Amino acid sequence: MAEESPALRKPVFTKVSELRPGTNGLSLNVKVISTKMVMQRGGGGRPSGPQARQIRIAECLVGDEIGIIIFTARNDQVDLMKEGKIVTMRNAKIDMYKGSMRLAVDRCGRVEVAEEATDITVKEDNNLSYWSWLSIELVSFCRFNVVIIL
Numbered sequence: 001m002a003e004e005s006p007a008l009r010k011p012v013f014t015k016v017s018e019l020r021p022g023t024n025g026l027s028l029n030v031k032v033i034s035t036k037m038v039m040q041r042g043g044g045g046r047p048s049g050p051q052a053r054q055i056r057i058a059e060c061l062v063g064d065e066i067g068i069i070i071f072t073a074r075n076d077q078v079d080l081m082k083e084g085k086i087v088t089m090r091n092a093k094i095d096m097y098k099g100s101m102r103l104a105v106d107r108c109g110r111v112e113v114a115e116e117a118t119d120i121t122v123k124e125d126n127n128l129s130y131w132s133w134l135s136i137e138l139v140s141f142c143r144f145n146v147v148i149i150l
Helices: 076-080
Strands: 024-041 055-063 068-074 086-097 100-104 110-113 132-139 142-148
Touching: 024 068, 055 076, 068 076, 068 086, 076 110
Parallel strands: 068 100
Antiparallel strands: 024 055, 024 086, 055 068, 086 100, 086 110, 132 142
16 A cells, blocks of 8 residues: 655745845745855866865845845755746755844755746845844843844
């Protein structure tokens, strides 16, 4: 007797304004505003060993109707992040870098160009990566996040 596989759940898409430090498992539809390569290393003359694989990292400004955030694209993700494209991110997470939020998708997630031909009018004056997040522990079992807008 064959076992029935569980039904797949339809993803719940998150808006950029709902992103908070430490969140993960996010699904987003965002438009790529700009891409800047910040590191490209490896892939040199050695066919094997630690330098055999090329490492590429780009900081991409992505957003939706509510706001924008910096997305750290790695390796194959860099090729998908073309200006003006709509991309779907699944199982994304928020990383903190120098007190600011960065959107990232690791090996467990997926970044792909959106199948539906939708256009997103991006609200560029609400950049969540510009906010500084401080974590203050007032009591050992209570923790509060404080936002400082610069």
